[in-house]
Amino acid sequence: MSNSTQGVATRLHQFLTEIGISTNNRGADIQEKLGWTQSQYAKTLTGAQYPTVPMMQELRMNHLLNITWLLTGLGPMKSMESDGNKNLEVQIAVIQMCANLNVKLSPRKMEHIIKVISRDYERKQQLDKELMKDLIID
Numbered sequence: 001m002s003n004s005t006q007g008v009a010t011r012l013h014q015f016l017t018e019i020g021i022s023t024n025n026r027g028a029d030i031q032e033k034l035g036w037t038q039s040q041y042a043k044t045l046t047g048a049q050y051p052t053v054p055m056m057q058e059l060r061m062n063h064l065l066n067i068t069w070l071l072t073g074l075g076p077m078k079s080m081e082s083d084g085n086k087n088l089e090v091q092i093a094v095i096q097m098c099a100n101l102n103v104k105l106s107p108r109k110m111e112h113i114i115k116v117i118s119r120d121y122e123r124k125q126q127l128d129k130e131l132m133k134d135l136i137i138d
Helices: 007-019 024-034 038-045 054-062 068-073 081-101 109-122 128-135
Strands: none
Touching: 007 038, 007 068, 007 128, 024 038, 024 109, 054 068, 054 081, 068 081, 068 109, 081 109, 081 128
């Protein structure tokens, strides 16, 4: 399991195949079905960059992508609808905080932080960014 851009690109290819995006004409299918630009899909699918937050949000909301799986390789490929938008909000917040801090987490640490922040979020009904930052840089 790798959370490198190459690992993410490999899992993204797997997910796109799972949701019916053709491997033969993947670029055109992505542009048509997902609305990504040529630059977005070329850089993301070759591992030159991570998917953007809006790209991941669209895949999560419309195709039930488990963002934790995409970024870490942990857990199932698809999320259950019951995971809801709160879990998505936590996942995206953790990803953004890691990017802002320029920190790359191991898959296990990413999963742990998402679980801790999700539990905290359920209790407080708001994201504790200081706790998140402390967990990320610890």
